[in-house]
Amino acid sequence: MKKIGLLIAALFVVSGVFIDSNKLLYPPLPIDSLTPKEAIQKLNASPFDLVALSNDKKATWYLAAISARGIQKVDEDIQQMMANEGWAFLEKEGSGLFFEKNGERSIVTTEMWTKQYVLVQIQK
Template sequence: MKTAISLEESWKGQPMIKRIRLIILSSCVLIGLGILLLFMSKAYYPQLPMEGVSKREVYSLLAQSENELIPLIEKDNTQWYGYKGNPLDAKEALKQRMLEAEWTFVEQLGSGYFFTKKDNAQRTVTSQMWTGSYVLFQVHR
Protein backbone atom coordinates (compact mmCIF):
# COMPACT_ATOMS: atom_id res chain seq x y z
CA MET A 1 0.00 0.00 0.00
CA LYS A 2 1.38 3.39 -1.01
CA THR A 3 1.49 6.21 1.43
CA ALA A 4 1.69 9.93 0.79
CA ILE A 5 5.23 11.08 0.08
CA SER A 6 6.37 14.30 1.64
CA LEU A 7 7.92 17.01 -0.51
CA GLU A 8 11.30 16.41 1.10
CA GLU A 9 11.21 12.70 0.23
CA SER A 10 10.17 13.40 -3.37
CA TRP A 11 13.34 15.49 -3.89
CA LYS A 12 15.68 12.78 -2.62
CA GLY A 13 16.06 10.91 -5.90
CA GLN A 14 16.48 14.07 -8.05
CA PRO A 15 19.91 15.42 -8.97
CA MET A 16 20.56 18.99 -7.74
CA ILE A 17 20.66 20.48 -11.27
CA LYS A 18 17.14 19.20 -12.03
CA ARG A 19 15.85 20.77 -8.83
CA ILE A 20 17.39 24.14 -9.71
CA ARG A 21 15.96 24.01 -13.26
CA LEU A 22 12.51 23.20 -11.91
CA ILE A 23 12.64 26.05 -9.39
CA ILE A 24 13.84 28.54 -12.05
CA LEU A 25 11.22 27.40 -14.57
CA SER A 26 8.44 27.61 -11.99
CA SER A 27 9.57 31.09 -10.95
CA CYS A 28 9.64 32.30 -14.56
CA VAL A 29 6.14 30.95 -15.22
CA LEU A 30 4.76 32.66 -12.09
CA ILE A 31 6.44 35.97 -12.94
CA GLY A 32 5.15 35.76 -16.51
CA LEU A 33 1.60 35.13 -15.32
CA GLY A 34 1.87 38.06 -12.91
CA ILE A 35 3.04 40.40 -15.67
CA LEU A 36 0.27 39.19 -17.99
CA LEU A 37 -2.35 39.78 -15.29
CA LEU A 38 -0.97 43.27 -14.60
CA PHE A 39 -1.04 44.15 -18.31
CA MET A 40 -4.57 42.84 -18.90
CA SER A 41 -6.05 44.63 -15.88
CA LYS A 42 -4.47 48.01 -16.82
CA ALA A 43 -3.38 48.29 -13.18
CA TYR A 44 -0.34 50.29 -14.25
CA TYR A 45 -2.55 53.21 -15.35
CA PRO A 46 -3.12 56.03 -12.83
CA GLN A 47 -6.22 56.07 -10.65
CA LEU A 48 -9.38 57.41 -12.25
CA PRO A 49 -10.92 60.51 -10.65
CA MET A 50 -14.40 58.96 -10.88
CA GLU A 51 -16.05 55.87 -9.42
CA GLY A 52 -18.33 53.40 -11.13
CA VAL A 53 -16.12 52.56 -14.10
CA SER A 54 -12.86 50.63 -14.27
CA LYS A 55 -9.57 51.69 -15.84
CA ARG A 56 -9.91 48.84 -18.30
CA GLU A 57 -13.38 50.00 -19.42
CA VAL A 58 -12.22 53.61 -19.86
CA TYR A 59 -9.12 52.50 -21.74
CA SER A 60 -11.12 50.29 -24.12
CA LEU A 61 -13.64 53.07 -24.82
CA LEU A 62 -10.97 55.70 -25.48
CA ALA A 63 -8.48 53.48 -27.32
CA GLN A 64 -11.02 52.86 -30.09
CA SER A 65 -11.68 56.56 -30.61
CA GLU A 66 -9.49 59.18 -32.20
CA ASN A 67 -10.08 62.94 -31.88
CA GLU A 68 -13.54 62.38 -30.48
CA LEU A 69 -15.15 63.24 -27.13
CA ILE A 70 -16.50 60.00 -25.65
CA PRO A 71 -19.09 59.87 -22.81
CA LEU A 72 -17.77 57.66 -20.01
CA ILE A 73 -20.18 57.77 -17.05
CA GLU A 74 -22.89 59.95 -15.55
CA LYS A 75 -23.15 60.05 -11.77
CA ASP A 76 -24.35 62.53 -9.13
CA ASN A 77 -25.20 65.35 -11.59
CA THR A 78 -21.79 64.98 -13.20
CA GLN A 79 -21.07 63.72 -16.68
CA TRP A 80 -17.56 62.42 -17.46
CA TYR A 81 -16.09 62.50 -20.96
CA GLY A 82 -12.77 61.27 -22.28
CA TYR A 83 -10.64 62.29 -25.23
CA LYS A 84 -7.72 60.49 -26.84
CA GLY A 85 -5.23 63.01 -28.16
CA ASN A 86 -3.41 66.15 -27.15
CA PRO A 87 -4.94 68.68 -24.73
CA LEU A 88 -5.33 71.47 -27.31
CA ASP A 89 -7.39 69.26 -29.62
CA ALA A 90 -9.36 68.04 -26.59
CA LYS A 91 -10.20 71.64 -25.67
CA GLU A 92 -11.50 72.31 -29.17
CA ALA A 93 -13.55 69.09 -29.17
CA LEU A 94 -15.10 70.13 -25.84
CA LYS A 95 -15.98 73.59 -27.15
CA GLN A 96 -17.54 72.05 -30.25
CA ARG A 97 -19.60 69.55 -28.22
CA MET A 98 -20.86 72.31 -25.93
CA LEU A 99 -21.65 74.56 -28.91
CA GLU A 100 -23.75 71.75 -30.43
CA ALA A 101 -25.71 71.68 -27.15
CA GLU A 102 -26.18 75.48 -27.46
CA TRP A 103 -23.66 76.43 -24.77
CA THR A 104 -21.43 79.45 -25.41
CA PHE A 105 -17.81 79.36 -24.29
CA VAL A 106 -17.04 82.24 -21.89
CA GLU A 107 -13.50 81.70 -20.61
CA GLN A 108 -10.91 79.25 -19.40
CA LEU A 109 -9.26 79.52 -15.99
CA GLY A 110 -6.56 76.89 -15.57
CA SER A 111 -8.23 73.54 -16.13
CA GLY A 112 -11.74 75.01 -15.79
CA TYR A 113 -13.93 75.97 -18.74
CA PHE A 114 -16.99 78.17 -18.28
CA PHE A 115 -20.04 78.10 -20.54
CA THR A 116 -23.38 79.94 -20.57
CA LYS A 117 -26.70 79.59 -22.36
CA LYS A 118 -29.05 82.28 -23.60
CA ASP A 119 -31.21 81.86 -20.49
CA ASN A 120 -28.14 82.74 -18.32
CA ALA A 121 -27.67 79.12 -17.21
CA GLN A 122 -24.05 78.35 -16.45
CA ARG A 123 -22.02 75.21 -16.73
CA THR A 124 -18.50 74.50 -15.50
CA VAL A 125 -16.25 71.85 -17.03
CA THR A 126 -12.95 70.80 -15.49
CA SER A 127 -10.27 68.84 -17.28
CA GLN A 128 -7.30 66.73 -16.32
CA MET A 129 -4.76 64.58 -18.08
CA TRP A 130 -5.26 60.94 -17.17
CA THR A 131 -2.18 59.75 -19.01
CA GLY A 132 -0.01 61.32 -21.70
CA SER A 133 -2.61 60.35 -24.31
CA TYR A 134 -5.96 60.81 -22.58
CA VAL A 135 -7.81 63.88 -21.27
CA LEU A 136 -10.80 63.53 -18.92
CA PHE A 137 -13.53 66.17 -18.65
CA GLN A 138 -15.96 66.53 -15.76
CA VAL A 139 -19.11 68.42 -16.73
CA HIS A 140 -20.87 69.76 -13.62
CA ARG A 141 -24.63 70.09 -14.01
Protein backbone atom coordinates in the same frame (compact mmCIF):
# COMPACT_ATOMS: atom_id res chain seq x y z
CA MET B 1 20.99 28.28 -8.91
CA LYS B 2 20.51 29.27 -12.54
CA LYS B 3 17.17 27.45 -12.62
CA ILE B 4 15.87 29.49 -9.67
CA GLY B 5 17.00 32.74 -11.34
CA LEU B 6 15.27 31.74 -14.58
CA LEU B 7 12.12 30.78 -12.69
CA ILE B 8 12.03 34.14 -10.89
CA ALA B 9 12.62 36.02 -14.17
CA ALA B 10 9.84 34.03 -15.85
CA LEU B 11 7.46 34.88 -12.99
CA PHE B 12 8.26 38.59 -13.38
CA VAL B 13 7.62 38.44 -17.12
CA VAL B 14 4.31 36.61 -16.68
CA SER B 15 3.25 39.03 -13.93
CA GLY B 16 4.15 42.02 -16.11
CA VAL B 17 2.17 40.71 -19.07
CA PHE B 18 -0.83 39.97 -16.81
CA ILE B 19 -0.76 43.43 -15.24
CA ASP B 20 -0.42 45.19 -18.60
CA SER B 21 -3.09 43.13 -20.35
CA ASN B 22 -5.58 43.75 -17.54
CA LYS B 23 -4.74 47.46 -17.27
CA LEU B 24 -4.12 47.16 -13.56
CA LEU B 25 -1.60 49.98 -13.76
CA TYR B 26 -4.23 52.62 -14.46
CA PRO B 27 -5.30 54.86 -11.58
CA PRO B 28 -8.87 54.55 -10.34
CA LEU B 29 -11.64 56.53 -11.97
CA PRO B 30 -13.66 59.09 -9.99
CA ILE B 31 -16.80 57.10 -10.88
CA ASP B 32 -17.79 53.68 -9.63
CA SER B 33 -19.80 52.42 -12.58
CA LEU B 34 -16.80 51.51 -14.78
CA THR B 35 -13.38 50.01 -14.30
CA PRO B 36 -10.43 51.72 -15.98
CA LYS B 37 -10.17 48.85 -18.46
CA GLU B 38 -13.85 49.17 -19.42
CA ALA B 39 -13.51 52.93 -19.86
CA ILE B 40 -10.57 52.55 -22.22
CA GLN B 41 -12.35 49.82 -24.18
CA LYS B 42 -15.40 52.08 -24.50
CA LEU B 43 -13.24 54.91 -25.88
CA ASN B 44 -11.38 52.62 -28.28
CA ALA B 45 -14.66 51.20 -29.61
CA SER B 46 -16.15 54.64 -30.22
CA PRO B 47 -15.70 56.71 -33.39
CA PHE B 48 -15.83 59.89 -31.26
CA ASP B 49 -12.95 61.68 -29.56
CA LEU B 50 -14.94 62.21 -26.33
CA VAL B 51 -16.86 59.32 -24.80
CA ALA B 52 -19.37 59.69 -21.98
CA LEU B 53 -18.52 57.49 -19.02
CA SER B 54 -21.08 58.52 -16.43
CA ASN B 55 -24.02 60.87 -16.04
CA ASP B 56 -25.32 61.60 -12.56
CA LYS B 57 -27.03 64.47 -10.74
CA LYS B 58 -23.81 66.42 -10.13
CA ALA B 59 -21.77 65.95 -13.30
CA THR B 60 -21.20 64.12 -16.55
CA TRP B 61 -17.82 62.47 -17.00
CA TYR B 62 -16.10 61.93 -20.34
CA LEU B 63 -12.84 60.28 -21.39
CA ALA B 64 -10.61 61.51 -24.21
CA ALA B 65 -7.32 60.27 -25.61
CA ILE B 66 -4.39 62.63 -25.95
CA SER B 67 -3.44 63.06 -29.60
CA ALA B 68 -0.22 64.43 -31.08
CA ARG B 69 -1.66 67.93 -30.58
CA GLY B 70 -2.00 67.31 -26.84
CA ILE B 71 -4.57 68.88 -24.54
CA GLN B 72 -5.33 71.61 -27.09
CA LYS B 73 -7.19 69.06 -29.24
CA VAL B 74 -9.23 67.91 -26.24
CA ASP B 75 -10.11 71.53 -25.43
CA GLU B 76 -11.24 72.09 -29.02
CA ASP B 77 -13.39 68.95 -28.92
CA ILE B 78 -15.00 70.13 -25.67
CA GLN B 79 -15.69 73.56 -27.13
CA GLN B 80 -17.28 72.00 -30.22
CA MET B 81 -19.44 69.66 -28.14
CA MET B 82 -20.62 72.48 -25.91
CA ALA B 83 -21.27 74.76 -28.92
CA ASN B 84 -23.48 72.03 -30.40
CA GLU B 85 -25.58 72.27 -27.21
CA GLY B 86 -25.84 76.06 -27.46
CA TRP B 87 -23.11 77.03 -24.99
CA ALA B 88 -20.79 79.93 -25.85
CA PHE B 89 -17.14 79.59 -24.86
CA LEU B 90 -15.97 82.41 -22.57
CA GLU B 91 -12.45 81.58 -21.43
CA LYS B 92 -10.02 78.99 -20.19
CA GLU B 93 -8.32 79.24 -16.82
CA GLY B 94 -5.99 76.44 -15.89
CA SER B 95 -7.87 73.19 -16.41
CA GLY B 96 -11.29 74.86 -16.47
CA LEU B 97 -13.22 75.93 -19.54
CA PHE B 98 -16.03 78.41 -18.90
CA PHE B 99 -19.20 78.54 -20.99
CA GLU B 100 -22.39 80.59 -20.90
CA LYS B 101 -25.92 80.04 -22.21
CA ASN B 102 -29.03 82.09 -21.40
CA GLY B 103 -27.34 83.77 -18.46
CA GLU B 104 -26.18 80.46 -16.95
CA ARG B 105 -22.55 79.45 -16.59
CA SER B 106 -21.10 76.00 -16.99
CA ILE B 107 -17.62 74.93 -15.97
CA VAL B 108 -15.90 72.05 -17.74
CA THR B 109 -12.75 70.76 -16.07
CA THR B 110 -10.10 68.51 -17.50
CA GLU B 111 -7.79 66.25 -15.54
CA MET B 112 -4.85 64.27 -16.83
CA TRP B 113 -5.76 60.72 -15.87
CA THR B 114 -2.67 59.11 -17.40
CA LYS B 115 -0.10 60.25 -19.95
CA GLN B 116 -2.46 59.12 -22.71
CA TYR B 117 -5.94 59.93 -21.38
CA VAL B 118 -7.83 62.95 -20.04
CA LEU B 119 -10.92 62.90 -17.83
CA VAL B 120 -13.45 65.63 -18.57
CA GLN B 121 -16.09 66.69 -16.05
CA ILE B 122 -19.06 68.85 -16.97
CA GLN B 123 -20.75 70.13 -13.85
CA LYS B 124 -24.52 70.49 -13.78
